[in-house]
Amino acid sequence: TISHAKGMVNAVLRRFLRERETLMPQAVKHGPGRWNYPQWWIDTLRAAYPQQWEGILAAGNRAPPLTLRVNRRKASVEQYLRTLADAQIGAAAIGPSAVRLDKPVPVSQIPGFAEGIVSVQDAAAQLATPLLDLHDGMRVLDACAAPGGKTGHMLECADIDLLALDSDRARLARITENLDRLKLKAALKAGDASSRDWWDGRPFDRILADVPCTASGIVRRHPDIRWLRRKEDAAQLATLSARILDNLWQMLKPGGKLALVTCSLWPRESELQAAAFAERNNAIRLPAPGQLLPTADMQQDHDGLFYALFQKDGV
Numbered sequence: 633t634i635s636h637a638k639g640m641v642n643a644v645l646r647r648f649l650r651e652r653e654t655l656m657p658q659a660v661k662h663g664p665g666r667w668n669y670p671q672w673w674i675d676t677l678r679a680a681y682p683q684q685w686e687g688i689l690a691a692g693n694r695a696p697p698l699t700l701r702v703n704r705r706k707a708s709v710e711q712y713l714r715t716l717a718d719a720q721i722g723a724a725a726i727g728p729s730a731v732r733l734d735k736p737v738p739v740s741q742i743p744g745f746a747e748g749i750v751s752v753q754d755a756a757a758q759l760a761t762p763l764l765d766l767h768d769g770m771r772v773l774d775a776c777a778a779p780g781g782k783t784g785h786m787l788e789c790a791d792i793d794l795l796a797l798d799s800d801r802a803r804l805a806r807i808t809e810n811l812d813r814l815k816l817k818a819a820l821k822a823g824d825a826s827s828r829d830w831w832d833g834r835p836f837d838r839i840l841a842d843v844p845c846t847a848s849g850i851v852r853r854h855p856d857i858r859w860l861r862r863k864e865d866a867a868q869l870a871t872l873s874a875r876i877l878d879n880l881w882q883m884l885k886p887g888g889k890l891a892l893v894t895c896s897l898w899p900r901e902s903e904l905q906a907a908a909f910a911e912r913n914n915a916i917r918l919p920a921p922g923q924l925l926p927t928a929d930m931q932q933d934h935d936g937l938f939y940a941l942f943q944k945d946g947v
């Protein structure tokens with residue numbers, strides 16, 4: 633069979649070489665050949681973002697930056713930029729705690745990484761913790777927590793009583809690794825955020841719901857996502873996430889806040905989801921970044937995440 637395949641592949645390649653002149657202009661004229669995304673993906677983006685869709689497709693085809701989050705318990709952004717300068721590593725501040733390296737380097741070469749002074753985290757992902765308005769002593773749930781990027785950030789910012797939940801036991805171990813490096817502590821639990829069986833009945837002041845999604849906003853970091861996903865996935869994942877959100881809402885204190893986060897660009901997973909959730913549960917909507925489109929320029933460089941913030945009535 634291998635020699636069969638060889639003959640076949642050679643024939644295809646020879647034909648391509650012969651007909652290249654006519655084939656190439658046709659291929660790049662159309663969506664998938666021009667952009668390297670499935671046609672349904674291009675169509676969905678164009679419908680949702682009639683002005684920006686081409687920029688978004690292009691952003692997904694560029695190499696991602698290496699962005700760090702400076703642990704405010706250990707250093708300020710200014711101090712850390714000096715540390716990088718001393719190590720001859722070019723970098724710039726692109727957010728309150730975010731530092732982007734001019735060129736990605738292996739984590740073993742990042743000064744202070746092993747000591748927990750910095751973590752690797754996209755600048756958009758760093759917006760979750762400030763949004764939650766955490767105070768010392770709060771009881772907080774990180775409902776879809778693995779690998780613990782946002783878990784670590786929350787613990788760096790306040791002395792909270794944090795429960796990190798994830799349904800994937802293997803991924804929970806990644807949270808332990810991250811928190812050990814940062815020398816911070818949370819209670820870890822394997823459980824399904826759409827069920828109640830892991831809950832001890834004590835309500836939370838804050839809940840972070842970084843729900844499972846298509847990841848259509850982070851294709852620059854995972855270039856194969858566009859080919860692995862199917863058009864139907866967004867609807868399925870949005871249904872699961874709606875169940876997770878409705879369930880978590882029951883666990884929130886009156887006056888408490890819940891943040892919905894996705895790394896999706898599809899409205900049914902983000903804004904449509906948020907609006908329907910608020911409607912079903914009579915949730916108060918507070919200001920939040922909303923849909924962030926993937927961007928890379930001097931000042932701004934982040935993935936395409938979505939943020940909505942809800943408050944429960946009755947303080």
Ligand SMILES: C[S@@+](CC[C@H](N)C(=O)[O-])C[C@H]1O[C@@H](n2cnc3c(N)ncnc32)[C@H](O)[C@@H]1O
Nearest residue numbers: 776777778779780781782799800824825842844
């Ligand atoms: C977007 S990732 C979370 C990223 C994480 N918050 C961070 O900042 O590093 C979504 C997570 O949800 C988990 N998950 C999927 N379905 C779940 C469910 N029903 N209950 C709890 N976690 C779930 C996945 O295992 C995955 O780790």
